[in-house]
Amino acid sequence: MATEAENRKSFAVQAGYCEAMDAPITARICTALGQGITRASETGRRVLDWPGEPIADALVLRLISGLHALHRRGVPELRRIFAGEETDLGRIAATLDAVLCAYDLPLMPWLYGPPQTNEAARSNGLMTGLLHLAERYGPRFELLEIGSSAGLNLMIGRYRFDLGGVGVGPAESPLSLRPEWRGSPPPAAEVEIVAARGVDIAPLDLTDDRDADRLQAYVWIDAVERQARLETAIAMFRAAPARLDRGDAADWLQARLAEPQPVGVTRVLMHSVVWQYLRHEAQARIADMMAAAGSAATPERPLGWVMMEPNRDLAAQEVRVRGWPGDTPMELVARTHAHGAWVKGLARPYDTRPYVMRA
Numbered sequence: 001m002a003t004e005a006e007n008r009k010s011f012a013v014q015a016g017y018c019e020a021m022d023a024p025i026t027a028r029i030c031t032a033l034g035q036g037i038t039r040a041s042e043t044g045r046r047v048l049d050w051p052g053e054p055i056a057d058a059l060v061l062r063l064i065s066g067l068h069a070l071h072r073r074g075v076p077e078l079r080r081i082f083a084g085e086e087t088d089l090g091r092i093a094a095t096l097d098a099v100l101c102a103y104d105l106p107l108m109p110w111l112y113g114p115p116q117t118n119e120a121a122r123s124n125g126l127m128t129g130l131l132h133l134a135e136r137y138g139p140r141f142e143l144l145e146i147g148s149s150a151g152l153n154l155m156i157g158r159y160r161f162d163l164g165g166v167g168v169g170p171a172e173s174p175l176s177l178r179p180e181w182r183g184s185p186p187p188a189a190e191v192e193i194v195a196a197r198g199v200d201i202a203p204l205d206l207t208d209d210r211d212a213d214r215l216q217a218y219v220w221i222d223a224v225e226r227q228a229r230l231e232t233a234i235a236m237f238r239a240a241p242a243r244l245d246r247g248d249a250a251d252w253l254q255a256r257l258a259e260p261q262p263v264g265v266t267r268v269l270m271h272s273v274v275w276q277y278l279r280h281e282a283q284a285r286i287a288d289m290m291a292a293a294g295s296a297a298t299p300e301r302p303l304g305w306v307m308m309e310p311n312r313d314l315a316a317q318e319v320r321v322r323g324w325p326g327d328t329p330m331e332l333v334a335r336t337h338a339h340g341a342w343v344k345g346l347a348r349p350y351d352t353r354p355y356v357m358r359a
Helices: 004-020 024-036 042-048 059-072 076-082 089-102 104-111 120-137 152-158 209-217 224-239 249-257 280-295
Strands: 140-146 160-163 166-168 180-183 192-200 243-246 266-272 303-311 316-324 331-336 342-345
Touching: 004 024, 004 042, 004 059, 024 059, 024 076, 024 089, 042 059, 042 089, 042 104, 059 076, 059 089, 059 104, 059 209, 076 089, 089 104, 120 140, 120 152, 120 160, 120 166, 120 224, 120 266, 120 303, 120 316, 120 331, 120 342, 140 152, 140 249, 152 192, 152 224, 192 249, 209 224, 249 280, 280 303, 280 316
Parallel strands: 140 192, 140 266, 180 342, 192 243, 266 303
Antiparallel strands: 160 166, 303 316, 316 331, 331 342
8 A cells, every 4th residue: 555655756757747748737737736635525535545556556647537527517616727827836736625625526436447548549559560460460450459448449440540651541531640750660561450349347438428528538638639539539439339348358358369260360469558457367367368379379360469558667658569370579669659649660679578567
């Protein structure tokens, strides 16, 4: 169990991440909350006595999202803060603590589960990984995504990408993704998503206005471009919903891996910013299942694993790829901004050390 000092420090840590990702308003809110949150509200007491690991649990982002939701509903005390007009940390801290007291009931549920910061542009990193697998095994993929949240990345085959000059995806897509590309370009390969299915322990239903509003509240107020992109992605989902299940990631993956796999299609486990939320036992079980399925993979029925997970030391996400058949360990092929604003392709030889969130 973390101490009150450690829980308060997590706000400063998150503020640093926000600054690194060009989100000054959200950074200022994080800093003010860390300094000014008190035990006057049930929400404040819950935060200061947080029983888990506050950074890994994304405690600060849970609370920030709840406050953003209140702002989106028109709570007047929050208008100047979220508009960036109020910059005095003392006044912000006092106002936010008063809001916690006044809106305890609607804020508490935001602490019950991790943020579902489902972001369509995270597909930039995931598609980069798929291009590496396409170079090895061919263009056709069946995607199995764990921690799918609202399912935006399950529509990866419906987005248009420009990744360092490598174009992939339908040219007529309503959503075009063109991150700032740094470093080595990805393989120039074709990608065809023949099937995509996901699971989440508590999926959001974007055909429901309340869930759509919730997902929009998870997007930081600074991220105007992200908000516009999310609106487009929600419209695409509503036009043709992705296949998204509710369930335990490891149990679900075990069932999917046992299903028949078409010839000439690479089956891929895919996930982004979810590994930290899984129990260590679940992580080990998934890794064991993938190793076992990989040992049975053939050139006609390959298996792949694409992960995009955070490196806390670098304030960036790491894209790692593993393919079977083949003896090459999981390789670090790219780094990317948490919300897909940039991707840096890495050069061979790739780092094959096991993934850890923090060095």
